[in-house]
Amino acid sequence: MDALARSLASTGLPHPLLVDVAREAIAAADPDSATERAATLARTLLQPVVNATGVLLHTNLGRAPVATARPATYANVELDLATGERGSRFAGVGHLAARACGAEAAIVVNNNAAAVLLVLAALAAGRGVAVSRGESVEIGGGFRVPEVMEQSGARLVDIGTTNRTRLADYTAAVARSDIALALKVHPSNYRITGFTETVPTDALATLPVPVVVDIGSGLLDAACPWLRSGPPAWLRDEPAARQTLAAGASLVTFSGDKLLGGPQAGIIAGSSDLVARCARHPLARALRPGALVLDALQDVLLAYLRRDGDAIPFWRMASTSVDILRDRARSIGVGDIVDSAAVPGAGSVPGVEIASVAIALAGNHRDTLRAHTPPIIARVEDGRTLCDLRTVDPGEDAVLAAALRTCGS
Numbered sequence: 001m002d003a004l005a006r007s008l009a010s011t012g013l014p015h016p017l018l019v020d021v022a023r024e025a026i027a028a029a030d031p032d033s034a035t036e037r038a039a040t041l042a043r044t045l046l047q048p049v050v051n052a053t054g055v056l057l058h059t060n061l062g063r064a065p066v067a068t069a070r071p072a073t074y075a076n077v078e079l080d081l082a083t084g085e086r087g088s089r090f091a092g093v094g095h096l097a098a099r100a101c102g103a104e105a106a107i108v109v110n111n112n113a114a115a116v117l118l119v120l121a122a123l124a125a126g127r128g129v130a131v132s133r134g135e136s137v138e139i140g141g142g143f144r145v146p147e148v149m150e151q152s153g154a155r156l157v158d159i160g161t162t163n164r165t166r167l168a169d170y171t172a173a174v175a176r177s178d179i180a181l182a183l184k185v186h187p188s189n190y191r192i193t194g195f196t197e198t199v200p201t202d203a204l205a206t207l208p209v210p211v212v213v214d215i216g217s218g219l220l221d222a223a224c225p226w227l228r229s230g231p232p233a234w235l236r237d238e239p240a241a242r243q244t245l246a247a248g249a250s251l252v253t254f255s256g257d258k259l260l261g262g263p264q265a266g267i268i269a270g271s272s273d274l275v276a277r278c279a280r281h282p283l284a285r286a287l288r289p290g291a292l293v294l295d296a297l298q299d300v301l302l303a304y305l306r307r308d309g310d311a312i313p314f315w316r317m318a319s320t321s322v323d324i325l326r327d328r329a330r331s332i333g334v335g336d337i338v339d340s341a342a343v344p345g346a347g348s349v350p351g352v353e354i355a356s357v358a359i360a361l362a363g364n365h366r367d368t369l370r371a372h373t374p375p376i377i378a379r380v381e382d383g384r385t386l387c388d389l390r391t392v393d394p395g396e397d398a399v400l401a402a403a404l405r406t407c408g409s
């Protein structure tokens with residue numbers, strides 16, 4: 001067994017894992033299968049993949065692509081370099097986030113689910129939180145407003161009806177019971193159409209309680225000053241942090257890895273008093289991100305503040321012109337060049353398509369492409385394999401071309 005394990009050393013896997021593989025192969029009375037078993041195990045490790053799906057924020061592929069090159073050094077995570085005193089992990093990157101969306105203050109936690117949980121626990125535990133019945137939603141991966149509310153210790157107070165909720169419904173609830181805040185939740189990948197009515201943030205802001213808006217996807221500013229050509233048409237009416245705060249929200253919460261284009265994180269931004277109460281709550285300690293995340297998020301926020309959308313991979317990919325994608329498809333020189341429709345993904349701006357270009361091969365080659373090193377993730381439509389170039393970094397074109405040539409259609 002040990003000899004078999006050692007014969008697999010070239011896989012680069014640590015010896016104890018190779019011993020497991022060798023043991024399984026011998027137990028299956030098939031020692032020759034050890035090589036394939038080792039390869040299968042190696043492919044369970046996290047590794048770079050080429051996203052040729054056309055889904056810009058693909059939850060299975062880690063949502064937004066982020067750079068994480070970082071030397072093995074210490075960093076001033078909780079040290080104030082000006083005074084030499086202990087500083088706040090929340091201060092530096094939080095300040096950049098606040099500055100980028102026009103908030104007084106902001107803090108960063110592990111994800112947006114954590115942001116909503118912390119806001120409710122810190123500001124409303126033991127009290128009521130008013131939520132429209134039309135916004136008491138479930139958002140991908142088990143984020144359910146009533147369940148997050150329950151975990152926070154706050155009490156959900158249902159307002160209005162599933163399709164229509166008016167300001168008067170909130171006013172009546174605030175007069176009737178102990179309401180700590182009104183929570184407005186962007187339904188993200190869910191739409192109610194027809195005979196509907198919702199209360200916009202500026203109307204909610206007239207209530208005598210703070211308004212918290214979970215905008216979800218982290219569009220910082222509807223004017224997109226980081227894009228030379230301004231906001232793309234496909235953004236439609238996706239809520240943005242800056243405008244939601246300007247409309248009177250006391251706090252907004254959003255993800256770091258959706259339209260913000262950063263690492264998995266959650267941001268709580270708004271009134272400095274309320275943000276400070278969140279930061280002081282004991283849960284903040286359990287939900288705080290590590291230096292790797294803060295580092296990657298800082299890079300993204302600095303790019304926003306420089307108005308350099310090209311430095312943010314999500315925005316660079318989302319705003320590449322179709323002509324450029326078509327030129328790249330021609331240079332790749334394999335398969336047919338076809339029109340395609342990319343999508344933002346991760347529940348952001350549901351239902352919109354971004355014109356794109358794909359390379360099409362007849363037949364289903366998804367498994368072959370996924371078995372390539374690095375794995376290429378493609379989609380299959382109408383009996384054809386499509387590799388959408390909008391989500392492929394130009395630096396990966398050569399790898400994609402090589403993989404496509406192995407498909408031989």
Ligand SMILES: *Cc1c(COP(=O)(O)O)cnc(C)c1O
Pocket residue numbers: 111112113114139143185186187188214215216217254255256265266347
């Ligand atoms: C995506 C989303 C969440 C959950 O955010 P995560 O960062 O995935 O935890 C919560 N609320 C809304 C409105 C969302 O769109």
